[in-house]
Amino acid sequence: MTATTATGITRPVNWNKLEDSIDLEVWNRLTSNFWLPEKVPMSNDIPSWATLRPEEQKLTMHVFTGLTLLDTIQGTVGALSLIPDALTAHEEAVYTNISFMESVHAKSYSSIFSTLCSTDEIEEAFRWSEENPYLQKKAEIVLGYYRGDDPLKRKVASTLLESFLFYSGFYLPMYWSSRAKLTNTGDLIRLIIRDEAIHGYYIGYKFQKQMEMETQERRDELKAYTYDLLLELYENEIKYTADLYDPLGLTEDVKHFLHYNANKALMNLGFDPLFPKEVSEVSPAILSALSPNADENHDFFSGSGSSYVIGKHEATEDDDWDF
């Protein structure tokens, strides 16, 4: 799909004629989620930053340059590489939105740096990102597929980046947030995490739509490719994680978070989760930093003092159904 079709006619995008209702649904949520780092009061984190030990500050900066690298790739190469194979004109428009937001994400880490760190420290962190072999390797693997000629493999690589590769980095600000540190930085990262959910959902969904048009043989090939690529990236992520988090003794906890998100990345692509519960349960502190009501216990069966009686609820009037 491009604006100009094979017959040479150039078509403007008509949002009043949808071929896929998800395009508009996603566009609307992406645009209403729109945010800029300038709106987050980062300077409130200055006192908290000062309480981190030097090695904790350095780790945080390294993690953030790693995330900056992924957002840079996704903004300038990844999302744009999906445009030529879009199935609808609206899908193309959604990718331009994703691409722009990735550039906002990349820039927001620089806002954090300029508020909390010195120029020398920033220079050091960016140098680290260029020299860290694991970070460079993950960029190299993903970029290989973005520049390759298989549109479905591009979508798989993109979904794995959106829904899996970011999370070795996202862990740390959620960890600080759970300890009431760098809470404004945490708020900003949560905005990014929310955006990535829609990106992963959407690219994964479009992958599944394209899969439907493929032969069974090709579908099998793509499924095998997905698990292979995930494992290739996973092995590298484990090394990256140990390199970063061993000094703080957090590596095992981060791994659980990686497994959990790898499962979600696979699900976004329509595949079954790979890692069993025992290794993919996220620690409650991290989970509630991510989503305050995710681990709420909805187990009303065992709840003592629960006055709920099934079937005894008041009949609701029709007028109440004006949600």
Add this chain to the structure above:
Amino acid sequence: MLEIVYFSNVSENTKRFVEKLGIPNHRIPLYPTDEHLQVSKPFVLISPTYGLGDDETSVPKQVIRFLNDPVNRSFLKAVIGAGNTNFGEKYCRASEVIARKTGVPLIYKFELLGTPDDVATVKEKMELLWKLQ
């Protein structure tokens, strides 16, 4: 056994979750031109969250339409939410709104296609709920 009524968009995450439960189920129609669904047995509703991030738009309009039918509402026993924790405090918001509006309990939340553990837990809860009837 209680039945399941669910909504699932074209991405069909919830549909694939429900298919793993092996419990009689009905899908709420996706398009306004589809025939209206009216149930005649007690059921548990499973709904994903969509919308713009506010409570008003979080419940899919197809679900609202289904629940606007007082007959359907009279058979509703509990709600299960589908969503994604990446949405933070909005995780599974639609199921919270439905539970609040209808006064039935929200008994579980899961993400995307659900894990094998989610499937087992929902099955157990459905059986327990049935025994309590």
